[in-house]
Amino acid sequence: MILQNNKEPLLDVQHLKKYFPVTGSLGRLGGIKGQVKAVNDVSFQLFAGETYGLVGESGSGKSTTGRTVLRLTESTDGKVFYNKQNIFELSKREMRSVRKDLQMVFQDPFSSLNPRIRIGHTIEEPLAIHSLADGNERRERVFEMLNKVGMQSEHYYRYPHEFSGGQRQRLGLARALIVNPKIVICDEPVSALDVSIQSQVINLLKQMQTELNLTYLFITHDISVVRHISDRIGVMYLGRLVEEAQTDSLFQSPLHPYTQALFSAVPGRGKNRERIVLKGEIPSPLNPPTGCVFHTRCPHAMEICKVNIPEKREMSPKHYVACHLY
Ligand SMILES: Nc1ncnc2c1ncn2[C@@H]1O[C@H](COP(=O)(O)OP(=O)(O)O)[C@@H](O)[C@H]1O
Ligand SMILES: [Mg+2]
Numbered sequence: 001m002i003l004q005n006n007k008e009p010l011l012d013v014q015h016l017k018k019y020f021p022v023t024g025s026l027g028r029l030g031g032i033k034g035q036v037k038a039v040n041d042v043s044f045q046l047f048a049g050e051t052y053g054l055v056g057e058s059g060s061g062k063s064t065t066g067r068t069v070l071r072l073t074e075s076t077d078g079k080v081f082y083n084k085q086n087i088f089e090l091s092k093r094e095m096r097s098v099r100k101d102l103q104m105v106f107q108d109p110f111s112s113l114n115p116r117i118r119i120g121h122t123i124e125e126p127l128a129i130h131s132l133a134d135g136n137e138r139r140e141r142v143f144e145m146l147n148k149v150g151m152q153s154e155h156y157y158r159y160p161h162e163f164s165g166g167q168r169q170r171l172g173l174a175r176a177l178i179v180n181p182k183i184v185i186c187d188e189p190v191s192a193l194d195v196s197i198q199s200q201v202i203n204l205l206k207q208m209q210t211e212l213n214l215t216y217l218f219i220t221h222d223i224s225v226v227r228h229i230s231d232r233i234g235v236m237y238l239g240r241l242v243e244e245a246q247t248d249s250l251f252q253s254p255l256h257p258y259t260q261a262l263f264s265a266v267p268g269r270g271k272n273r274e275r276i277v278l279k280g281e282i283p284s285p286l287n288p289p290t291g292c293v294f295h296t297r298c299p300h301a302m303e304i305c306k307v308n309i310p311e312k313r314e315m316s317p318k319h320y321v322a323c324h325l326y
Helices: 062-069 092-101 119-129 135-148 153-157 165-177 195-212 223-229 247-252 257-264 303-307
Strands: 011-024 027-046 051-055 077-082 102-105 183-187 215-220 232-237 240-246 312-316 319-322
Touching: 011 062, 027 062, 027 240, 051 062, 051 223, 062 102, 062 183, 062 215, 092 102, 102 165, 119 135, 119 153, 119 165, 135 153, 135 165, 165 195, 195 215, 195 223, 215 223, 232 247, 232 257, 240 247, 240 257
Parallel strands: 051 215, 051 232, 102 183, 183 215
Antiparallel strands: 011 027, 011 077, 232 240, 240 319, 312 319
């Protein structure tokens, strides 16, 4: 936990947009038929040492936000400031040194990797890419990192299939941390794990954060997980951030009707909180509703909600909501 008062943010995401073109049946030859507005004008800041949770239903644009910030996919619009530079304006070469500082951990980090490559080689690869150490030193650093994440040096020589899901997540973290990053974007890192294993991995993430002074953007659809790990939370719906607050404030008084519905679905929320069941499905981001994107499912929708996009307002210190009710 840290206090962020008036400190400069470590990462400053401003008006981020990512639209995916949708082509006809002939692919690009068929022409562009529309755009999936996966991320639509999202702004938030990460402060050194904190964990910022990004939560929302599947399809709300969380992963695309993470990937676009890291330029794993190019943005449609917006700016991301890191070290006073807009990283969207950096050349490929300039981007390489920034990329070392900004790492990503995925749900199943080894699913896409060659099953015949020893785990140690996978973990040390980023050191080679960033020319950070040579052969022997690389191996030493991997041994050290394996021990840090609760694994053993001899695991260096094993293959991905020899590890459980929880162990693989430890190894994925080792690969991300080997280059000494400043910020780690964790995209559903525990969502595929059993609950008991989830807390082990979350505890490891917290321990690494303190030890290595890391800042996390933690992406998840899981309310309990996001509550457990985050200092601050942003709630996403259909490509937009609808509410943002410190964790306690958000859970004590969720303001946006979407946040209220999302939280009401979590068991054990107390007797006086009735479950709010939203009507209908989350609309397609290909054709998002006008005005407030939530108005088609909102129990409190008014005429203005169909027309005007609500501005974000600060309702109590650091508690922001974008909703016409306020
Ligand atoms: N490469 C892509 N091409 C087209 N649409 C995409 C692509 N990646 C994601 N989308 C769409 O963008 C929206 C947001 O997806 P995503 O960021 O994965 O959401 P989340 O991580 O919150 O589940 C979804 O409607 C998804 O189908
Ligand atoms: Mg996702």
